[in-house]
Amino acid sequence: MPLLLAVSALSAAALAYEILLTRLFSILYWHHYAYMIISVALLGYGASGTFVALLRTRLAAHLSQAFAGFALAFAATSIGVVGVVRILPFNPLEILWDPAQQGYLLMLYLLLALPFFCAATAIALAITHRGTVTGRIYRADLLGAGIGALAILGLLFLLPAEEGLRAVAGLGLAAAALAALGWSPRRAAPVLIGLAIAGPLVWPAAWIAPTPSPYKGLSLALQVPGTRVLSERSSPLGLLTVVESPTIPFRHAPGASLFARHEPPAQFGVFTDAGGLTAINQWDGRRESLAWLDEQTAALPFHLLDRPRVLVLGAGGGSDVLLALHHEAGEIDAVELNPQLSNLVRRTHGAFAGGFYNLPNVRLHTAEARKFVETADRQWDLIQVSLLDSFSASAAGAMSLSESTLYTVEALSAYLSRLAPGGLLAITRWLKVPPRDGLKLFATAVRALEDAGVAAPETRLALIRGPNTSTLVVKTSALTEADIAALKRFSSERGFDPAWYPGMPPGEANRINRLPEAYLHDGARALLGAEREAYLARYKFHVAPATDDQPYFFRFFKWRILPEVLAMRGRAGLALLEGGYLILAATLLQAVIAGLVLILLPLRWLTPAAGEAEAIGRFRVAGYFAALGFAFLFVEIAFIQRFVLFLGHPLYAIAVVLAAFLVFAGLGSGFVARRTEGEGTGRRILSAAVAGIVVLSGSYLLLLPEAFTWLAPAPQAAQILAAIALIAPLAFCMGMPFPLGLARVKAEAPALAPWAWGINGCASVVSAVLASLLAMHFGFSAVLALAMLLYVCAALIFRH
Amino acid sequence: MTGPMARRFALLLVCLSAAWALTARADDTAAARAEMVETIREIAEDVAIGKERRPIDARVLEVMGRIPRHDFVPPRARGLAYADRPLPIGHGQTISQPYIVALMTDLLQVEADHVVLEIGTGSGYQAAVLSPLVRRVHSIEIITPLAETAAQRLADGGYANVQVRAGDGYYGWPEAGPFDAIVVTAAASHVPPPLVRQLKPGGRMVIPVGASFMIQHLMLVEKDADGAVHSELLLPVRFVPLTGGH
Structure with missing residues (x-):
């Protein structure tokens, strides 16, 4: 039981950390980079599978010690990495022409992957261990992630993002303490609990405070003589900074006529995440x-x-x-x-x-x-x-x-x-x-x-x-x-x-x-x-x-202009034509390459040495877990999109949808945990689950617009409940295939279990980016259809 | 040879070796400058301004081939002074990449008797490039320390027809105007109308305008001989953002 709680706590901390980093990077740099960095940091998850596969026998003997160790490492790196990133002289604007900056970017990737790697390694150890029930651990993992997503969004209303880091590190330490409760001399646990409470609190604020890039609007504005920050507000919707500039007025009058006869009045500049300027205008109440x-x-x-x-x-x-x-x-x-x-x-x-x-x-x-x-x-x-x-x-x-x-x-x-x-x-x-x-x-x-x-x-x-x-x-x-x-x-x-x-x-x-x-x-x-x-x-x-x-x-990019973009690359300072799309495409490429190098390549050496009877083929394991990794996120992302439209508020919608998916998938996984005995049971449950997924997502695809129109006049709370009720059965079914498959791999080819975890993680990383690209070109309906197809493929693979 | 004499001799030696070092460096930098000018020429062949690709005015290239750009960048960035890229000069500001300086100067179509206004002195490099091409350059910089160093640097470099002052560029420099050309190197949400008014009939202004501090479009504002004004958005430029504020 302490281990299950520890898994939940660590999983919650890792998901909360991901959201926090996105916020912090939006303030430090620009949101494209936040997106890219997080996606690559998720590789830590994939790499953990490889790591565990390689060291499985050595680590398996001391599960709770190893878990506690990696949870501790997560806590330390989660907060420590931010301190290092702060002082890294990374300037994304120079990335096109300065090799040093490309090096810094690589360092960022590796640094950010560390905490995720630690958390995922701890969880992978627990989930692939012979002595644990896969479904239960996976349930604890998903429930923790769901709760973490909700909790951090709530916390961001109360605290600035950098303060949230303390909570995340504390939670990581708490996970270590929970795992330590399972040791025979329990001396370590109280120490860790003490650390969990005191450690994050004494961490100096100056080491985690985000300093925006000197090239962001806010930093530039503050260079002007006489400027000062009047007020600051922070929420998950962004960091707002109000700046007064009495010496040189802001004069924010977008697109004013060349012949304008009237000047803008005194203004306060309001920067969102240290960029995106809007102005508060001084007004004396007169129309003129x-x-x-x-x-x-x-x-x-x-x-x-x-x-x-x-x-x-x-x-x-x-x-x-x-x-x-x-x-x-x-x-x-x-x-x-x-x-x-x-x-x-x-x-x-x-x-x-x-x-x-x-x-x-x-x-x-x-x-x-x-x-x-x-x-x-x-x-x-x-x-x-x-x-x-x-x-x-x-x-x-x-x-x-x-x-x-x-x-x-x-x-x-x-x-x-x-x-x-x-x-x-x-x-x-x-x-x-x-x-x-x-x-x-x-x-x-x-x-x-x-x-x-x-x-x-x-x-x-x-x-x-x-x-x-x-x-x-x-x-x-x-x-x-x-x-x-x-x-x-x-x-x-x-x-x-x-x-x-x-x-x-x-x-x-x-x-x-x-x-x-x-x-x-x-x-x-x-x-x-x-x-x-x-x-x-x-x-x-x-x-x-x-x-x-x-x-x-905001997608204007056509592949046709790629040659022109590439020709411009050496022409530093010239138009970066619609870079957003290219960054997305580059992220995909990077995720695929990094996935192959960090996750799949090392495993080539592993399997022959393991020498276990290949009751189920390697390729089938790979196919099954890759299909699940892609399909789960495709469905989740497609429905987030639909529900954002329905619930209106993007933040609440994402929190509700994400948490509902994770929690109900966790419950589905728990349901499976109790029913894996018997040769045919697993297959029957899987077939039923996949049938459920296909029928539900298919009918949602057709009927959701009608349902949303019908529910439009309902109060917000009722709409949120309706959204949860709609997601629940689908997510419940989606929680089953992964633990079913993993339980079978653990029984028939245990050496492949961490590999399966790694492949699944790798596919998830790629699919997050791929879903956006596919939706741009073919629409979310197509993404959903593809996910359904992948689930069917997974079921077919499992049958053999 | 003792005492003061020896010291004087030593001093002379030091001066001489410094001079040799300088000549040696001057040769190096001359080669680097020639390469920079060649790069600018090549880019101009590739990049369409408006609808056409046309070469940068030979006078502009000649001047840029002469001016020691390495004197306008911070010491630690000297090695990159002639690379075609912007460089940080402190205070969150940059010295524009050479091609952009060449392009903006070219677009102004200046003549020897012109009086030019620059908004955003920065390191002073743009003013130095304009200096030999025109009669007078007036330059305004928001950030006082930058204005002071640039003024000093330009004075030391012998650019006697350049005047720098610290202040708000929005209202231009009416006492020195009207101007034959105005070059703005600071991002703005709109073209400051006072600058339009300080343009002589037949005058040209080049200014980056845009949504954010990130990507601007280079705009050319022309005042015809009869006083009619029109603007033309020429091309997107990714200025590493310059002066904040407007």
Whole structure:
């Protein structure tokens, strides 16, 4: 029993540590790197299998000592590694041209793999040991991980990420102490318990405090004379830092006109995870002092509407709310996901910001934008979305690089359905060369209008651009002559260029703010015409609409541009064209190579020496556990995506879905533990479990959208319970194949058991990355279908 | 030969050997510079600015082949002074990679009688490159210690027509304007309108603008002879970010 508890505690600590590291790396560097580093760190899991396989006989004799030792090592390295990483002069920006930086990156990988390696080795020892019941250990492992995921997210609301490290290290030491309870002289346990409590507490704060890269926005801003940090807030949604810069004002006015006559007021900069700047504007309560906001492209819709009722999605520092106030909007609903950010604007710096959230016609809602719109029971004249990027992978540390359901076809349809007759949807994006976001949004809007049965989408769309932003306007009815006249006036007064309006002559495009070609106008024309498909195929970047099944709005990469990217590699400092996708692909490659080198290659030497009768072939073991490793994560990731959409709040959704999957899979594993005797039993249970997985995930694939629509009006708590109830039976079945297979391997070819663990770990590492890539190209439905196929294959392999 | 005499002789020896060392190094650096210029030429052949690929102005390359870039980088980075890459110069700032300096200078299309404004002095290298090409360079740097070292370095290097001051670049330098060309090496969320106003008719401004402190687009702002202004986004540049703030 103490060993089971120890496994749970260690597993919880390891999962919590993974989430903490993702947070810390988002603050230190950028979230792509957090993603990459974590994925490679997970290799520690795979490598542990190899290690245990090689030293199995020696370590097996002293299971609890070895377990305690590795748990202790996990505790020490988990906190120690962060101290080393802090002082490593790693600068990801130089990685392309500086071999030293590539070396540092490699060091990071190896360092970060250490704690995971230690934890996984301890668990692998327990699970592959002859004297333990596989199903029970696996259950303890999964339950611990589930609890760890929930606990750390809760803890991150109370403590900054670096303080969470202490809890993780303490938990690791507690696991060691629990294992030590199994020794005959129990002297070690109290010492370890004492250590578990005291050790992490006395660890100096300076050794774990995250220092952002000097090239991140916050670090740069703080170099400016006179700047100082006014306040700081931390939650799983990110670290917010409010900075005042009295000497050199921030002057954050994205895409302001070249001829702007009004200057931005004094501002406080709000940095998320030491990057991503939004501004809190000083306001004296007068409408006139907001005129500077009217000199940005995002102001266009207000010139086509009279005192509209406005919904602002992604209120951030509040600039869009102020813009609406400048135009005397009737009512304003502002939606912001991060309550800490709203509170900074409303309370902490409320006096500076002019208290606009307290005005009688302004309502603040803490919610996720898409979910808020879908469940709203009212209408607006204008839905305004300016430069809003979705909650990034950085915060939750889940597997999504850049999934976003804000700008899919279904999302735009939902926004349009909440507009009053004659209402407008306005979306502003940064402009790139050649353009990407603006064109993709235009394509998405065309599709959404067509889906709604609109015969002439071209009459309802308008697109303008400023020096470096573009604003798309979609109307619920055809744009009128008056609308077009207002658009032209607005643009010419501010030096903006129309890129599309019904009946626009090509000669009006690309005149004041130019691109090398009239990309936007030509693109809009092509997307509205018969040559759309040819255009989408021809265009250098991927600008076909994103959908809920392929929610990668921010993926613009096409493999076609790879040669150009590679040619640019030596041209340090030039465009890193859509690096996110390439980093994902590189991560996959790296995971595969590292997996082969660290996990599979060493095992070649092992098996012949073991010399045990190969009752079940090596290849069958490999096939079975690889299939399970891939399939489990494919299903989990695909459903996380579906449930995020349903539950709205990405963080809660990920926590609930992840924990439910782990806990119920753990229970499934425990169910199997009691029923492995008898030759045929295992096979029968496995067949039933796989049948259950296929039937359940298949029917979810078809029926979940219906169920979600039906459940949409229910209160959040009921929705969470419904999600758990839906996941429970599926996860329960998914928990069975692994312990069933491992129990059989332990009985028939014990030398292969650690190998099976390693292969499974390796496949899991690769599949986390692979799932995102597959979903980008084929959609989550395809990922799920593939997972079902893999489970069936596993069942077939097991039958023999 | 004792006492002061010996000391004087020793001093002379030291000076001489230092001079030899310098000439030897000068030769080394001359070769490195020539190689750097060749690299810039090659990149310019590969990279389309707007729609076309065109060579960097020969005058710009000639100047860059002369100016000792190694004097503008921190001592520990000297070995890399002529590599085509940005280098850290402290305070979270960088000296841009040589190709970007060449490109931005080229885009300004400066003439010998031009008066140029630079926002973001940094190490002073960009100002040094402009110095022999124009009549006067006025340069503003936000970070005071950087402004002071750059001013000193430029004075020591004999770039007499460069004036540096510490301060806020947003409002330009109206007393010294209007300018024939303005070059901004700091990231901004928008083009500062005061700078547009300080541009002479026929003048050109080159400025990186962009979403974050990470990736910017190089923008060319032109004021026609009749005063009409237009902008052109040219190409994405991955500036290791420069001055924060705006």
